[in-house]
Amino acid sequence: MDFGPHLFLALLEGSITAAVLALTAVGLSLVFGIMRVVNVAHGEFFMLGAVFAWWITSMLGAHPVLGFVLALLFAPLLVGLIAATTDYLILRRINYNPERTIVATIGVLYIIQQLTLMTFGPEARPVTAPFNKRIALPWFENGADGFTLIWPWGLGTTTYKLAVIVAAVVILLMLWLVLTRTKWGLIMRATQLNSDMATAHGIPVDKVYAMVFGLGAALAALGAVLVVPIQQAHYLMGADPLLLSFIVVIIGGLGSLLGTVVAAVFIGLSDGIISVFFSPTLAKILATLLVAFVLIFKPNGLFGKSAE
Amino acid sequence: MSKYPLSDISRRQALKKLAVGAGAIASSGTLPGLIGHSQAQSTQPIRIGFQVHRTGIGAAYGRWYDRTTTAAVKRINEQGGINGRMVEIVAEDDGTDPKRGAEVLEKFASKHQCDVSFGTLFSHVVMGSSPRAGELKMPYFVVSEGHHVASGQLNRYTLQPGITDVKSQVEAMGPYVAKNLGKKVTMIYPDFAFGHDHRDYFSTAFENQGGEILAKIAIPPTETSFTKYFAKIPRDTEVIYHVMVGPAVLTFVKEMGEFFGPSKPAIFGFIDSLEAVDIASPGLEFLEGTYFWEGNPRYAQADQSSHDKLYRAAVGVDNNGASVTDSKDVSTYAHMFGCWETLYIIKAGMESCDYKGPADRSKLIEAVEAMSDMPLSDEHPQGAKIFNGKTHQAFGHQYISKVNGGKLELVHTTSIEDTFYEDEVDYTKQSF
Numbered sequence: 001m002d003f004g005p006h007l008f009l010a011l012l013e014g015s016i017t018a019a020v021l022a023l024t025a026v027g028l029s030l031v032f033g034i035m036r037v038v039n040v041a042h043g044e045f046f047m048l049g050a051v052f053a054w055w056i057t058s059m060l061g062a063h064p065v066l067g068f069v070l071a072l073l074f075a076p077l078l079v080g081l082i083a084a085t086t087d088y089l090i091l092r093r094i095n096y097n098p099e100r101t102i103v104a105t106i107g108v109l110y111i112i113q114q115l116t117l118m119t120f121g122p123e124a125r126p127v128t129a130p131f132n133k134r135i136a137l138p139w140f141e142n143g144a145d146g147f148t149l150i151w152p153w154g155l156g157t158t159t160y161k162l163a164v165i166v167a168a169v170v171i172l173l174m175l176w177l178v179l180t181r182t183k184w185g186l187i188m189r190a191t192q193l194n195s196d197m198a199t200a201h202g203i204p205v206d207k208v209y210a211m212v213f214g215l216g217a218a219l220a221a222l223g224a225v226l227v228v229p230i231q232q233a234h235y236l237m238g239a240d241p242l243l244l245s246f247i248v249v250i251i252g253g254l255g256s257l258l259g260t261v262v263a264a265v266f267i268g269l270s271d272g273i274i275s276v277f278f279s280p281t282l283a284k285i286l287a288t289l290l291v292a293f294v295l296i297f298k299p300n301g302l303f304g305k306s307a308e
Numbered sequence: 309m310s311k312y313p314l315s316d317i318s319r320r321q322a323l324k325k326l327a328v329g330a331g332a333i334a335s336s337g338t339l340p341g342l343i344g345h346s347q348a349q350s351t352q353p354i355r356i357g358f359q360v361h362r363t364g365i366g367a368a369y370g371r372w373y374d375r376t377t378t379a380a381v382k383r384i385n386e387q388g389g390i391n392g393r394m395v396e397i398v399a400e401d402d403g404t405d406p407k408r409g410a411e412v413l414e415k416f417a418s419k420h421q422c423d424v425s426f427g428t429l430f431s432h433v434v435m436g437s438s439p440r441a442g443e444l445k446m447p448y449f450v451v452s453e454g455h456h457v458a459s460g461q462l463n464r465y466t467l468q469p470g471i472t473d474v475k476s477q478v479e480a481m482g483p484y485v486a487k488n489l490g491k492k493v494t495m496i497y498p499d500f501a502f503g504h505d506h507r508d509y510f511s512t513a514f515e516n517q518g519g520e521i522l523a524k525i526a527i528p529p530t531e532t533s534f535t536k537y538f539a540k541i542p543r544d545t546e547v548i549y550h551v552m553v554g555p556a557v558l559t560f561v562k563e564m565g566e567f568f569g570p571s572k573p574a575i576f577g578f579i580d581s582l583e584a585v586d587i588a589s590p591g592l593e594f595l596e597g598t599y600f601w602e603g604n605p606r607y608a609q610a611d612q613s614s615h616d617k618l619y620r621a622a623v624g625v626d627n628n629g630a631s632v633t634d635s636k637d638v639s640t641y642a643h644m645f646g647c648w649e650t651l652y653i654i655k656a657g658m659e660s661c662d663y664k665g666p667a668d669r670s671k672l673i674e675a676v677e678a679m680s681d682m683p684l685s686d687e688h689p690q691g692a693k694i695f696n697g698k699t700h701q702a703f704g705h706q707y708i709s710k711v712n713g714g715k716l717e718l719v720h721t722t723s724i725e726d727t728f729y730e731d732e733v734d735y736t737k738q739s740f
Contacts, residue, residue: 117363230559
């Protein structure tokens with residue numbers, strides 16, 4: 001494939017990674033920003049989203065569109081409830097102590113993963129996309145008779161892949177509106193700024209924490225439901241999103257939503273391009289190196305505010 | 309090699325009944341010291357350590373290896389066990405991880421007192437475990453397909469008698485692809501030992517047929533998105549040769565279809581790219597008319613042998629290669645027969661050397677090394693095989709199927725001779 005179309009294809013593929021990564025990482029960032037805890041089980045909530053999507057669509061056996069819409073609504077909801085319960089049963093009991101939370105969520109990671117293996121099984125299971133039409137994409141060529149449209153071999157995408165990108169943008173915009181324009185958003189921001197003061201003003205911080213933890217997990221699950229028709233539900237699929245989310249959140253600045261989104265787009269696209277033209281391993285090496293540099297030179301991340 | 313004549317079985321069944329009777333007397337309290345001891349030796353089960361990929365990237369295979377093993381042992385025990393002793397499987401999860409694989413072998417030897425170990429599929433686990441098997445002097449029967457056994461990299465205690473290796477499979481495919489599909493091939497394979505075997509042996513075999521390999525595209529085995537790799541396929545490719553493993557195989561095949569759209573080249577794949585995956589999955593329609601190597605035809609063919617019928621029913625696989633209880637639970641049919649056949653080879657080996665216990669392990673290895681012809685039978689339902697005692701590797705028929713109406717239809721069966729290559733090692737010269 002020529003360089004131009006090849007780069008274009010890499011960018012397209014990278015955008016899908018970026019879109020799903022943005023949703024997942026924003027969930028992680030939200031939890032850290034408000035609750036100041038690191039959720040190591042975040043990738044497993046992502047995986048649960050995909051598994052529930054498979055479960056809902058295959059149990060119903062309904063039309064793929066209906067099944068998928070229901071999965072889009074209920075899988076994140078279920079995952080959110082599980083996460084909120086985890087918060088209530090575990091994190092609250094250890095007072096959100098940062099070190100203990102990390103250890104506890106590692107435990108949650110293994111529990112969720114092994115329970116999925118025991119019930120859902122070790123196979124990768126597919127979910128039918130609600131719509132999926134291949135679109136061949138044109139490219140310009142500057143030939144003897146000026147610019148002409150050509151249709152390079154293999155340059156194409158599918159309607160569903162484009163829809164994933166659009167959906168992620170819409171969801172992120174909605175999240176931003178909720179956080180900045182609604183009472184719920186105000187309560188969350190108040191809790192983030194100073195939880196003691198929020199308690200003094202009658203905000204039920206416990207409930208806010210449970211909700212935020214649920215919301216963070218639900219966002220990861222939402223990302224997974226969107227991507228599962230492209231990939232498949234598999235019990236080990238949470239590892240990669242977890243690693244990439246951490247990379248993104250550190251680069252973007254823990255707790256900064258804008259930074260997280262910008263970093264997700266950057267990492268998603270560069271991962272696509274570097275792995276196409278060089279090697280996927282190099283892409284991971286560079287991303288991890290970038291994390292190291294950010295931690296050295298800008299410990300709060302590119303968009304993070306300095307610690308209080 | 310002698311099979312298992314009926315008279316033999318009934319003699320053993322009689323022995324078994326005698327043993328049960330002896331056990332009853334012993335447990336009833338008469339002469340506890342005397343009979344109890346002698347009975348303990350003759351009826352103690354033969355313990356086979358089963359190194360199984362319950363978790364990790366091999367889990368889908370592990371599940372079916374487990375089912376096949378359970379079915380084979382059940383049948384062996386119903387036939388009277390081995391040398392009149394029941395067979396007991398001690399299964400341990402190795403997490404598809406080489407380090408844990410070696411630890412599992414230690415457990416088999418020290419904790420479980422197993423007679424032999426068996427059952428590993430993924431080649432890196434075999435590579436990690438085999439040296440330990442040699443140190444423990446524990447016969448290690450692998451069901452892995454890797455060329456590592458016959459290449460001489462392992463040791464006298466490691467054998468692969470129940471499944472053919474990648475080198476012979478791939479070399480037997482070269483002529484068919486060159487003759488029927490095209491001369492310009494692009495190869496796509498996983499970037500580790502198994503994929504490199506494909507790359508090296510197929511390209512040599514194919515170039516010997518006058519073909520040309522245009523590009524070799526290696527994909528990391530943990531990759532989850534593939535379109536970016538397909539962009540490297542040269543435009544003048546006539547045939548795509550693909551083999552993929554791991555949980556993302558369905559994505560791999562689906563994205564290949566989306567990449568090519570309506571103008572696809574001929575496609576020849578190893579069924580590994582679709583093991584445990586339903587060919588009728590949405591997005592795989594483009595596979596219609598493409599070709600697959602199969603270790604053992606997943607769909608029951610029109611001329612299905614009685615042996616395949618028996619084996620299929622015993623393991624619980626329907627005519628489409630899925631579980632009889634769940635049509636979405638597709639088996640790893642092209643590989644798992646190796647567990648069944650290997651267990652019968654262990655049985656035959658133990659019977660021919662009159663295996664009594666761990667002290668006879670080297671006698672068992674010599675007995676297996678002495679085997680050669682293994683005809684198509686209930687014990688070898690995949691087909692006849694020829695075992696090479698020097699290289700510890702079995703050779704057998706390979707199958708090529710074409711997707712027709714959403715099912716795999718057998719179109720070509722290679723001869724066993726097509727799969728031969730020169731010996732690279734003589735393990736029988738190594739000391740025990």
